[in-house]
């Protein structure tokens with residue numbers, strides 16, 4: 001038994017299209033029953049990686065294993081995977097029943113059992129009574145469900161989904177996110193889910209692989225990706241982040257003093273990084289972890305004076321963009337509007353003090 | 368059509384154009400019912416005599432039968448070759464795809480009289496085979512394949528590649544995917560191609576003239592009849608029948624083509 005630790009194993013896989021390295025020496029494992037997302041900007045190689053798992057693309061280098069079996073010689077129609085395509089690829093010449101039963105021909109089920117299976121699938125996707133509809137008589141969300149049912153009736157070991165919610169409007173998308181997660185937990189199949197929407201990835205996944213330019217930057221759960229990104233690119237891609245460049249001055253029991261030029265010395269927890277003095281680093285802090293006030297706080301370090309350059313009222317919170325002398329980029333600060341107030345006068349141009357405790361900031365190697 | 372449009376010079380031009388185009392053709396059925404062997408106004412009287420003569424003319428019926436048989440076989444072979452060529456061109460990255468497509472399309476632009484002479488030389492001098500309906504058929508396939516391919520390539524390009532991938536993904540092989548997905552979706556194109564190829568073969572004259580053996584096709588037969596004035600009304604009757612039949616075929620293929628647009632749109636929608 002290969003163990004639940006690595007159900008899908010991707011070993012040093014590359015895919016080149018001529019000069020383009022769509023996927024570049026990627027290695028990682030996906031566990032059995034996991035909801036695993038591939039997240040990254042457009043063109044980073046998510047679809048290519050998914051299509052290699054499905055068997056539609058052959059890796060230029062490397063090997064993929066599913067449930068301990070090497071996939072290089074297995075054609076798509078013999079793999080234990082099924083795919084939900086980005087545009088759903090519902091067969092237009094068949095009705096909903098025909099689509100769902102399409103992949104069951106080889107199973108040679110007796111008619112009654114086949115009908116029961118299809119009925120059950122229609123029940124699962126909440127479309128009972130839609131069996132005789134054609135694809136062009138379905139809405140986008142309904143087509144998405146049919147594509148899902150068509151793949152799931154085959155009981156694959158792995159379900160591959162390529163941005164399945166991308167074409168739906170916001171409300172339907174959120175509904176489908178919940179439903180998809182629920183279905184995944186019911187059937188217990190490993191899902192590999194491609195998306196470029198970070199919120200979607202964060203809310204749905206057990207673990208997420210953040211990709212950029214064909215490489216995997218970090219694989220972690222949502223909390224760790226947000227609170228403990230391991231590189232600047234991930235920190236920048238997930239949510240909003242302020243970055244301050246500097247160099248390590250001293251390291252004292254788990255905290256580093258970073259000489260950050262115009263901001264003076266910043267204290268920050270080192271995390272797992274082992275850093276020597278003078279190493280170039282970046283101090284990163286989320287907008288909601290910065291405290292903002294009119295007066296200088298009573299704190300010996302991590303205090304910055306600035307001027308409000310722009311503000312945005314968002315109801316539950318306000319965003320301030322604070323100009324700090326010597327910094328090219330304005331510092332983003334989120335302020336929770338806890339007290340009810342009808343005062344809408346502008347604070348633009350006023351002097352403010354920013355501060356944060358050392359463990360709220362993140363230390364990233366490299367400037 | 369509004370009053371303003373009626374006075375429009377372009378509208379007048381269109382009417383004149385249509386009369387010019389279809390007027391002569393419509394004389395055919397008109398004189399085929401005229402009770403006189405001379406094609407001249409004024410009309411004499413109404414008769415079915417020429418249609419009766421047509422049906423009783425054995426060699427005419429033989430030629431018609433030859434043409435229909437030939438058309439059906441040529442249409443089937445050309446469309447069969449066309450669909451596999453079209454699938455190769457639209458679905459695979461073949462080395463030398465451009466030149467290959469160009470060569471298949473070449474008969475479209477080579478004058479058929481040149482093709483006819485070339486094929487005659489090959490058949491008689493190089494291969495030394497007897498001229499027959501088979502040689503005509505081979506020539507017709509050569510000129511029909513490009514048309515079949517044009518129709519089928521546009522049909523195959525019109526629907527989503529993902530549909531075939533989805534079929535693979537759902538466990539089907541290449542062959543069963545072709546029959547369960549590609550073929551039914553390409554069907555309107557296939558029928559249109561069959562009808563088109565049949566029509567091309569049915570009224571093709573030049574190649575048939577060069578490649579015919581003892582058995583002739585209908586166009587050649589009609590041409591040979593023009594020397595005998597008393598046979599002319601029978602030819603007119605035949606021409607009228609073909610006219611009506613062609614009209615039905617064109618209408619049918621156009622209807623199929625329009626009907627076929629629908630799933631394409633759906634496939635492209637996201």
Ligand SMILES: Nc1ncnc2c1ncn2[C@@H]1O[C@H](COP(=O)(O)OP(=O)(O)OP(=O)(O)O)[C@@H](O)[C@H]1O
Nearest residue numbers: 017020021022041042043044045046047048049196
């Ligand atoms: N068949 C192909 N031929 C050539 N280049 C390709 C091919 N497929 C993908 N690429 C290239 O590989 C890179 C990665 O493409 P891929 O489709 O995997 O990106 P993606 O992350 O899915 O992007 P998106 O979010 O836009 O779907 C892109 O630069 C793309 O242009």
Ligand SMILES: [Mg+2]
Nearest residue numbers: 046047048162
């Ligand atoms: Mg993609």
